[in-house]
Amino acid sequence: MSTAQEIRATLEPVLAPLGLVVEDVSVSPAGKRRLVRVLVDSDISGVDESDARSVVAPLSLDAVADATRAVSDELDASDVMGSSPYVLEVSSPGVGRPLTSRDQLRRQVGRLLEVVHRDGTHTGRLVEVGTDSLTLEVPATKKTPAHPVQLDLDAVQRGVVQVEFKRSEAATEPGLDDTDEPDDTSALEGDHH
Numbered sequence: 622m623s624t625a626q627e628i629r630a631t632l633e634p635v636l637a638p639l640g641l642v643v644e645d646v647s648v649s650p651a652g653k654r655r656l657v658r659v660l661v662d663s664d665i666s667g668v669d670e671s672d673a674r675s676v677v678a679p680l681s682l683d684a685v686a687d688a689t690r691a692v693s694d695e696l697d698a699s700d701v702m703g704s705s706p707y708v709l710e711v712s713s714p715g716v717g718r719p720l721t722s723r724d725q726l727r728r729q730v731g732r733l734l735e736v737v738h739r740d741g742t743h744t745g746r747l748v749e750v751g752t753d754s755l756t757l758e759v760p761a762t763k764k765t766p767a768h769p770v771q772l773d774l775d776a777v778q779r780g781v782v783q784v785e786f787k788r789s790e791a792a793t794e795p796g797l798d799d800t801d802e803p804d805d806t807s808a809l810e811g812d813h814h
Contacts, residue, residue: 624648627701632659635695640664641680641688644714644725648707655707657696660714661688665724673751676731680713720780726750733783738776744783745770 622630625646632643644660663677689711696702696709720726720734727750735744736757745757754773761767 624701628657628659628696631699631701632692632695635691636661636688637664639684639687639691641684642666642724651708653706655702655705656710657702657707658710658712659688659692660712660718661685661692662713662725663728665727668727670752673727673749674730677728685711685713716782716784718781720782721778723750723752723774726755726774726777726780729780729782733785734780735783736772736780737778738772739778740776743770743772747780750774 625648628646628648629643632646636643640663641661642664644662645658646660647656647658649656649658661680663680665677668675668677689709692711693709696707714725720729726734726747730747730750732747733744734747734757735742736755743757743759745759747755748758748769749756753775754771755777757770757772759768759770
C-alpha cells in the first residue's frame, strides 16, 4: 500500500464524524520535507438516492479548519508518516478540478458546468444527477432555444465547474448563494515532524 493510500485509510474514519470524505491524497517531495495534500469534501452518502436535485452547500472555511485540525492530530498520533518532517495542506477541491464521479457531480447541482462526454461537450446549469444520468439546462443561443440535455453517467468523461461572475436572477435557486463561501477553501498547516 502506498503512503497516500495509508494516509487515506487513516483519515477516513477521523473525517466521517465531521461529515467529510477524503477526495484525494497526494504526497510529494518538497526539499528535505514531504508535502502532504489532502482534499476533503462533503459526505453525501446520507442524501436519499431519489433526491437528484437538492443543492449541496459548499464547504465552509470553518469546516476545512476543523478538518485540518483533525487530520493534523491524526497524522501526528499515527506512524503513517514515519519520522520524516512534512508540510500538511488540507483543502476542498477547487473550481477547476475535473469532476469524474457521480458524487463529485452530485455536489454541483445548481452550478454551471461544462460536461465532456463521448459524443461531445455541453455547457449548462446542472439541474439533476440521478443514479444513472444527469440533466443540464443548456441556455439559449441566437440559433437555439434553451433546452435540457440528459446524459448517461457512463458517457460522461468529466465535468468542470464554470466560474460565474454575474448570475441572472432567473438562474438562482433558493438557498444557493455563490457568495457564501469561496469555491476553493484551504488551510495550510505548518511543518510536522
